[in-house]
Amino acid sequence: MQSVTVLGSTGSVGLSTLDVLARHPDRYSVYALTANTSVDELFAQIITFTPRYAVLRDETLAMEFANRIRAAGSETEVLSGEAGLCRVAAAADITLAAIVGTAGLLPTLAAVEAGKKVLLANKESLVMAGRLFMDAVTRSGATLLPIDSEHNAIFQCLPLAVDAGIKAQGVQRILLTGSGGPFRSTPLAELDSVTPDQACAHPNWSMGRKISVDSATMMNKGLELIEACWLFQTDPSNIDIIIHPQSVIHSMVEYVDGSVLAQLGNPDMRTPIAHALAWPERIHSGVSSLDIISQARLDFEAPDEQRFPCLRLARDAAIRGGTAPAVLNAANEIAVAAFLEGKLAFVDIAYVIAEVMAQTNIGEPQSLLDVQSADFAARQLAAQIISAKTQL
Ligand code: NAD
Numbered sequence: 001m002q003s004v005t006v007l008g009s010t011g012s013v014g015l016s017t018l019d020v021l022a023r024h025p026d027r028y029s030v031y032a033l034t035a036n037t038s039v040d041e042l043f044a045q046i047i048t049f050t051p052r053y054a055v056l057r058d059e060t061l062a063m064e065f066a067n068r069i070r071a072a073g074s075e076t077e078v079l080s081g082e083a084g085l086c087r088v089a090a091a092a093d094i095t096l097a098a099i100v101g102t103a104g105l106l107p108t109l110a111a112v113e114a115g116k117k118v119l120l121a122n123k124e125s126l127v128m129a130g131r132l133f134m135d136a137v138t139r140s141g142a143t144l145l146p147i148d149s150e151h152n153a154i155f156q157c158l159p160l161a162v163d164a165g166i167k168a169q170g171v172q173r174i175l176l177t178g179s180g181g182p183f184r185s186t187p188l189a190e191l192d193s194v195t196p197d198q199a200c201a202h203p204n205w206s207m208g209r210k211i212s213v214d215s216a217t218m219m220n221k222g223l224e225l226i227e228a229c230w231l232f233q234t235d236p237s238n239i240d241i242i243i244h245p246q247s248v249i250h251s252m253v254e255y256v257d258g259s260v261l262a263q264l265g266n267p268d269m270r271t272p273i274a275h276a277l278a279w280p281e282r283i284h285s286g287v288s289s290l291d292i293i294s295q296a297r298l299d300f301e302a303p304d305e306q307r308f309p310c311l312r313l314a315r316d317a318a319i320r321g322g323t324a325p326a327v328l329n330a331a332n333e334i335a336v337a338a339f340l341e342g343k344l345a346f347v348d349i350a351y352v353i354a355e356v357m358a359q360t361n362i363g364e365p366q367s368l369l370d371v372q373s374a375d376f377a378a379r380q381l382a383a384q385i386i387s388a389k390t391q392l
């Protein structure tokens, strides 16, 4: 029996994780569940899964929540803040990191530093602090397993021991697939006026709003490129981004002998979650069988960087290295939030990120503090650029 902390249990990945865990009560016990503000959702989860701890980011909310669950007869202990998140992240056998954005960095790192089995959905933490993050994995002996469907697919297509780097194992190229999102074929002139709800209506995946917008701009694929470089010890020149609108192939790996291995399945996060939870064993996930006959065809195309300028921005940041990915990620978070609040046009998300990148000095972070400073400065600059733009 292994104990599991789900960081961000009320989100899209969190819910998929609880669905898989509920199918295997003989293998996993829920140690802690955490949320930002979704108290009603968290309350229902506490009653169903009876974890030892629940964590809310806000202290006042946490105090009210503690009273509420005690009145309902629950013995779950309620913690709050970053300290609470880090504590439960470091204490379970398995931590699933599914907080969205920069907010996930410290709790995810706490799990890594405690040497746990860490299932990574929160790609932003690896994008921001890649080298420090991977150094911590090596130092602590943590087992880092990717939940992001593409990286999970790549992981499944690689030889088992990739410690020596994938090149040494005969891999020459990673083909990172992405659907192209809801605006893959929208006339360019119409992108100016698309709404947050249109951007969040992903054709194949049901996800949180931030990653849905990232998919619409394809910044998600850009972040995933950076994520793949760190996870698989390779560089951007060995990774091709391919548009595959059906999201049935979740990514591919090409070996030097010409073999290309792909992982296929229905687009449902429960597959990579179940794979990583049980790895190297296999367990049921609840995902239906892929009906390859009715699927009938798989299409592929090269991405258009005019339509998706965020792809080029992310590749540039990956090549520059240092704090560039942290700056890219921070500017993107602020621009996406402004778009979701109706304060920024969809096409200006890339403009804001490009401006922040152009106006920022990139350094080599020596510590987490350097990463956090770069993140903070980039957020401020992005906010200034957005407010200057809205005053025009
Ligand atoms: P979501 O918005 O649905 O859920 C986010 C979760 O994080 C919620 O539980 C929320 O309460 C919590 N949270 C948000 N802000 C927080 C804060 N400041 N402090 C503490 N907790 C906070 O997001 P999601 O779609 O589940 O995505 C989660 C992460 O997984 C993201 O990093 C995303 O890129 C990654 N991911 C998601 C999918 C997917 O299918 N949804 C696929 C691959 C990777």
Ligand code: MG
Pocket (backbone or CB within 6 Å): 148, 149, 150, 224
């Ligand atoms: Mg993905």
